[in-house]
Amino acid sequence: MYQVSFKLKKEAPRLEIDTLTPDCLCLCSAEELKSVKIWRGKKEVPASEHFEVKGEPGPTPEETMVVIENCKPFVHYAGMFMSGGILKIKGSCGNYIGSRMTGGLIEVEGNVGDMVGEEMKAGKIVVKGNAGNYLGSAWWGDTTGMTGGQIVVEGNVGEMCGQWMEGGYIRVKGNAGDFLGVKQVRGIILVEGDAGYCCGAGMTYGRILVLGNVEILPTYEPDGTYEQLDILDEIFKGPFQLYKGDGAEDGKGDLYVRK
Amino acid sequence: MMAESMIIKGGIVYDPLNGVKGEKTDIMIKDGVIVSEVPSDAKEVDASGKIVAPGGVEMHAHVAGPKVNAGRTLLPGDFRRYYVPKTDSLRALVGYAVPTNYTTGVKYTELGFTTVFEPAMAPLDARHTFEELEDMPNADKAVFPVFGNNWFVFDCVKDNDIEKLKAFIAWMMTETKGYGIKIVNPCGAYMWAHHHSNVTSVDDVVPEYDVTPRQVLRGLAQANEELGLPHTIHVHANMLGRVGNVSTTLDTLKCVEDIKPHPSREQVIHLTHLQFNCFGEDENHRICSGAEDLAEYINSHPQVSADLGQVIVDVPTCTMTSDGPAEFFIHKALGPKAKWINGDVEAECGGGIVPITYRSNNPFNAIQWAIGIETCLLVKDPWRVVITTDHPNGGPAWYYPRVISWLMSKKARDKMIETVHKSVQDKTSLVNLEREYTWEEILICTRAGPAKLLGLKSKGHLGEGAHADVAIYPIDPEKVDMANQPEEIEKKLWADMVIKDGKFLVKNGKTITTERGRTYLINQYYKDEEHKRMLKDLKEHFQKWYSITFNNYRIQDVFAPRPQTVSINPIS
Amino acid sequence: MVEVYKDVVCTFCGCLCDDIEIHVEDNKIVKAVNSCAISRAKFLGHESNGERQVLIDGKEASLDEAIKKAAEILVNAENPLIYGLASTSNEAIRKSMELAEKVGAKIDNTSSVCHAPTLLATQFVGDPKCTLGVIKNRADLIIFWGCNPTQAHPRHFERYSSNVKGYFTQNGREDKKVVFIDVRETRSTSKGDLFLKIEPGRDFELMLALRALLRGKKLQKDVVAGVKVEDLEKIIDMCKNAKFGVIFFGLGLTMSRGKYLNIECAISFTRELNNHTSFLIIPMRGHYNVTGANSVMTWISGYGYAVDYSRGYPRYSPGEFSAVDALAEYCDAALIIASDPVAHFPKNAVKRMGDMPVVLIDPKPNCTSIVANVYIPSLSVGIETEGTAYRMDGVPLYTRKVVNGPDGVLSDEEILERIMEEVDKLQR
Ligand code: SF4
Numbered sequence A: 001m002y003q004v005s006f007k008l009k010k011e012a013p014r015l016e017i018d019t020l021t022p023d024c025l026c027l028c029s030a031e032e033l034k035s036v037k038i039w040r041g042k043k044e045v046p047a048s049e050h051f052e053v054k055g056e057p058g059p060t061p062e063e064t065m066v067v068i069e070n071c072k073p074f075v076h077y078a079g080m081f082m083s084g085g086i087l088k089i090k091g092s093c094g095n096y097i098g099s100r101m102t103g104g105l106i107e108v109e110g111n112v113g114d115m116v117g118e119e120m121k122a123g124k125i126v127v128k129g130n131a132g133n134y135l136g137s138a139w140w141g142d143t144t145g146m147t148g149g150q151i152v153v154e155g156n157v158g159e160m161c162g163q164w165m166e167g168g169y170i171r172v173k174g175n176a177g178d179f180l181g182v183k184q185v186r187g188i189i190l191v192e193g194d195a196g197y198c199c200g201a202g203m204t205y206g207r208i209l210v211l212g213n214v215e216i217l218p219t220y221e222p223d224g225t226y227e228q229l230d231i232l233d234e235i236f237k238g239p240f241q242l243y244k245g246d247g248a249e250d251g252k253g254d255l256y257v258r259k
Numbered sequence B: 001m002m003a004e005s006m007i008i009k010g011g012i013v014y015d016p017l018n019g020v021k022g023e024k025t026d027i028m029i030k031d032g033v034i035v036s037e038v039p040s041d042a043k044e045v046d047a048s049g050k051i052v053a054p055g056g057v058e059m060h061a062h063v064a065g066p067k068v069n070a071g072r073t074l075l076p077g078d079f080r081r082y083y084v085p086k087t088d089s090l091r092a093l094v095g096y097a098v099p100t101n102y103t104t105g106v107k108y109t110e111l112g113f114t115t116v117f118e119p120a121m122a123p124l125d126a127r128h129t130f131e132e133l134e135d136m137p138n139a140d141k142a143v144f145p146v147f148g149n150n151w152f153v154f155d156c157v158k159d160n161d162i163e164k165l166k167a168f169i170a171w172m173m174t175e176t177k178g179y180g181i182k183i184v185n186p187c188g189a190y191m192w193a194h195h196h197s198n199v200t201s202v203d204d205v206v207p208e209y210d211v212t213p214r215q216v217l218r219g220l221a222q223a224n225e226e227l228g229l230p231h232t233i234h235v236h237a238n239m240l241g242r243v244g245n246v247s248t249t250l251d252t253l254k255c256v257e258d259i260k261p262h263p264s265r266e267q268v269i270h271l272t273h274l275q276f277n278c279f280g281e282d283e284n285h286r287i288c289s290g291a292e293d294l295a296e297y298i299n300s301h302p303q304v305s306a307d308l309g310q311v312i313v314d315v316p317t318c319t320m321t322s323d324g325p326a327e328f329f330i331h332k333a334l335g336p337k338a339k340w341i342n343g344d345v346e347a348e349c350g351g352g353i354v355p356i357t358y359r360s361n362n363p364f365n366a367i368q369w370a371i372g373i374e375t376c377l378l379v380k381d382p383w384r385v386v387i388t389t390d391h392p393n394g395g396p397a398w399y400y401p402r403v404i405s406w407l408m409s410k411k412a413r414d415k416m417i418e419t420v421h422k423s424v425q426d427k428t429s430l431v432n433l434e435r436e437y438t439w440e441e442i443l444i445c446t447r448a449g450p451a452k453l454l455g456l457k458s459k460g461h462l463g464e465g466a467h468a469d470v471a472i473y474p475i476d477p478e479k480v481d482m483a484n485q486p487e488e489i490e491k492k493l494w495a496d497m498v499i500k501d502g503k504f505l506v507k508n509g510k511t512i513t514t515e516r517g518r519t520y521l522i523n524q525y526y527k528d529e530e531h532k533r534m535l536k537d538l539k540e541h542f543q544k545w546y547s548i549t550f551n552n553y554r555i556q557d558v559f560a561p562r563p564q565t566v567s568i569n570p571i572s
Numbered sequence C: 001m002v003e004v005y006k007d008v009v010c011t012f013c014g015c016l017c018d019d020i021e022i023h024v025e026d027n028k029i030v031k032a033v034n035s036c037a038i039s040r041a042k043f044l045g046h047e048s049n050g051e052r053q054v055l056i057d058g059k060e061a062s063l064d065e066a067i068k069k070a071a072e073i074l075v076n077a078e079n080p081l082i083y084g085l086a087s088t089s090n091e092a093i094r095k096s097m098e099l100a101e102k103v104g105a106k107i108d109n110t111s112s113v114c115h116a117p118t119l120l121a122t123q124f125v126g127d128p129k130c131t132l133g134v135i136k137n138r139a140d141l142i143i144f145w146g147c148n149p150t151q152a153h154p155r156h157f158e159r160y161s162s163n164v165k166g167y168f169t170q171n172g173r174e175d176k177k178v179v180f181i182d183v184r185e186t187r188s189t190s191k192g193d194l195f196l197k198i199e200p201g202r203d204f205e206l207m208l209a210l211r212a213l214l215r216g217k218k219l220q221k222d223v224v225a226g227v228k229v230e231d232l233e234k235i236i237d238m239c240k241n242a243k244f245g246v247i248f249f250g251l252g253l254t255m256s257r258g259k260y261l262n263i264e265c266a267i268s269f270t271r272e273l274n275n276h277t278s279f280l281i282i283p284m285r286g287h288y289n290v291t292g293a294n295s296v297m298t299w300i301s302g303y304g305y306a307v308d309y310s311r312g313y314p315r316y317s318p319g320e321f322s323a324v325d326a327l328a329e330y331c332d333a334a335l336i337i338a339s340d341p342v343a344h345f346p347k348n349a350v351k352r353m354g355d356m357p358v359v360l361i362d363p364k365p366n367c368t369s370i371v372a373n374v375y376i377p378s379l380s381v382g383i384e385t386e387g388t389a390y391r392m393d394g395v396p397l398y399t400r401k402v403v404n405g406p407d408g409v410l411s412d413e414e415i416l417e418r419i420m421e422e423v424d425k426l427q428r
């Protein structure tokens, strides 16, 4: 696999790096690579003004790995519309990471901001740190969130994770904030820690699993119990109590909570 | 900047109103109007091998006002997907189905349209509508205030006081800078707002007022013809969107059969977006096309005109009407994810907005798609049928080139029929229709016809004295066989050059600058004694039922900074 | 000589009462008839004869200098922000949008700290609403949720809602049922037929429970958000049996936990009630033209607030381009129009404002003047100059001019126009 790396050397109040993806960079010559533009506020500037650029991209996105080193939270829009290849982010980064992506892998070592994996269709995002609000969610006014792919967050996630989610798999190893899986239509959300207020509110179909503590909404009805659950070929030991809801939406979603 | 003199040379000119049918002649322009002679230094514009036509006239497109803006609010994703950054000469263009006003203006111009009418304004919201129109560049414009559910109209109709109604209409036009009478689901919006129901026929009774849609339609039609407003009543009939509604539609048209048209015209009623009101009912109570019945009626009744409201499938768009119950019904039909806005307006009207995508594989939607063009092909007189998509209700107006390709080419239709649900093949007569529109007919249906129906004397033609609004399309009708190359129609009905009031707005298919259009409006009260008599009652009516004062109703002149007053000609 | 202006529009709250009678003597307002206490205080307290001084870095300066300086600040910044707008006219908002596009700024209005959740919820689910006159004529059940009209919209009851007489409610208050839902008792809550006191931050849950009950579901608890389920059932009965109901909601709902989800849920509840009877919902907006600000921004950019023009076309991202976040994180210049963020914004945002160039356009100096490098006084809309404003229900009204502003002071609209001319010169 070919590799290009961008090491942040000069800070700015806000940078938008939606152009630094395998899709945009593959086939770039060394010269072109230096002049690839990113947005700094209202100015479009060469990435090399803020990043040390090294390496050589491959002939296709799939054969290209882009590494952003020393990344900081003011760097936004990484991996937007990505369709293949690998994007590695060393450090933390900002909002809309992997937004509307259709393939490939994004790995973030640190924390990420809001709207990560927003309306993503396929591919995988792995976050080692914490994630902000609206993970895997729908964009403002859209009513279809993430439809496929996987997001794994090893830390905690913020509020409204999986809002309007229509497919795919979100796994949170830490805790989830309020309104987890609100308006969820399909797909699976697994939270290994606790979930916040109003988990599964307005859910119509789909599955949410919470291994830690969660307050059940009065609009959810208890259903059966299960000794163990099989999620994408991984066995989770129970016992689990199943709740059906959300009654407010005539929903038929499944909320499993470990007893 | 003074518009320069120019001479458009060598084009193939279509000017149906003046009997010019694709002839090679020159068009001369001076001081913003068409003339028969220009100074020798007039600029020459080479149009050889291209169609030269009057600027298009859009008679029914929802382009401005609270409803349209609410539609935008429901479709933020539409703006995220379609954008063009600003340039030195143009502001940013954003949105598609319900774009910003600026974008709407620019797109209409690029389609070769230079006049655009907003067909449904809640009078109480007039200021908002005019603010948005002001932000829509280029096109000349006008609005139709809605009357069909107005309490004061009910009062007049109930007492059969046509004189008072005439005074009220003239007053309303003047105060809200209106142009024509729009009637939307007469009595139905009232029943929705106050009884949570709808009317189902032209003879249902509004309890509090003891009036029926029939009375309202007849009263307004009679008042309109006697007042001599430039356009007939513009009617969105009862039962829109319901299976079998073509019978209600025919009843609606029959209501006014015996009303005498104003001496200036033959028509007394315009049936708008006919497609939505032309559903038949088959033996299983399912939808089928009502086009044959409706077209037959139109063919035998010269007092009727109509526009299509053609549906475009598989394109996200938004329905927006002053028909509250219909929109509620649509949102219920679309399922739990459908967004719904309702907007009742005190003592006047209602409204609703629901985003929609008509699906080609849905039997109902496919039949809707067929009904528009089917009716258009069945109606014999192109002067009385206007091409519209009821933008954005049936689909965005940016699909006019495609609609035209279906009308001009059976090949294009057949290709489309193959891709939509097969219900079209046995529930409509579309497959059997051989007719193919000619260029002349298309240009009647998109400019000469609507201009005439709207009573616009300086629009829709290229005769001496007409506004110098010219659209030039890169098509040579002698070289391209449209019936066999429908793709060409689609591509080339985006204008190559557009001139408005003698100024170039589009060159080489690209907008080079924007201008501000004029507003057609009526500014004339009815007979003094009738006006005063009406006003006495109206002030009391306001005091009682409105939430704003009478004096704050009239909209200020700043809202239409370039007015073009049209006089009315009452018959005595 | 006393001049009397009738049917003046009051530009102090979202009610936009248009029946005010203003008496003017020697260019001073001496009497305000029909005004509520807020309105009277504002009209009578209005000082038009005083001097309004243009300031640059605290020193007196000419208008021309200030306008030039403001243009320079906006052109030179990489992340400029334009903020405010809810207390000025639509005409000025339209100009602000044009300016934002020209200089590639973020632009946001004060709704982002009050009723933006209402807009967001509408974007997701829609909004069944009507004009206030419909409520006056028709409503026989009025629910006030998380709002306190007695204090914030003093004439709401008398003009539009509980106490007014209308076509179907000819006996006024007697023909109507009024319900208050709030986390605490207020001066309004005693005026209702029923008051539900709920646990703070649990509005959403309550609303969900109401929706489930409306669908005939059994709840798994006897008490939801501090309210007995029996009481909820009572409310549902009242709603279903009403001929025409309306929910008015305020900041108690938009700014508590859940924010736009609360509104989304309230709207969904309202539309589900329409399966039984007429039911509509209207936000109680505070600033007199916050509705206008949302509307104008929508027809020019597609989005009602939190818009960014840095790439030459509008982008939308609440939480990113909204003023509080932009100021706290990355903005490097701000133009504030008819608003006072320093008084209302969180500390980190205010602190950063102290470090960046700030331009303030406002009829009167306010807390933001302390950090403003350029202060340009303007005419007060609805008193010294005319302009369009939208009532909380969207009804557009044209505000009046009743006194002359000080010589040489321009309206917001004119000032913005002049700034744009300077921007054009700089960018040429
Ligand atoms: S209620 Fe509001 S608009 Fe009405 S007078 Fe009082 S402050 Fe003014």
Ligand SMILES: [Zn+2]
Pocket: B060, B062, B119, B120, B272, B273, B321, B390, B393
């Ligand atoms: Zn229409």
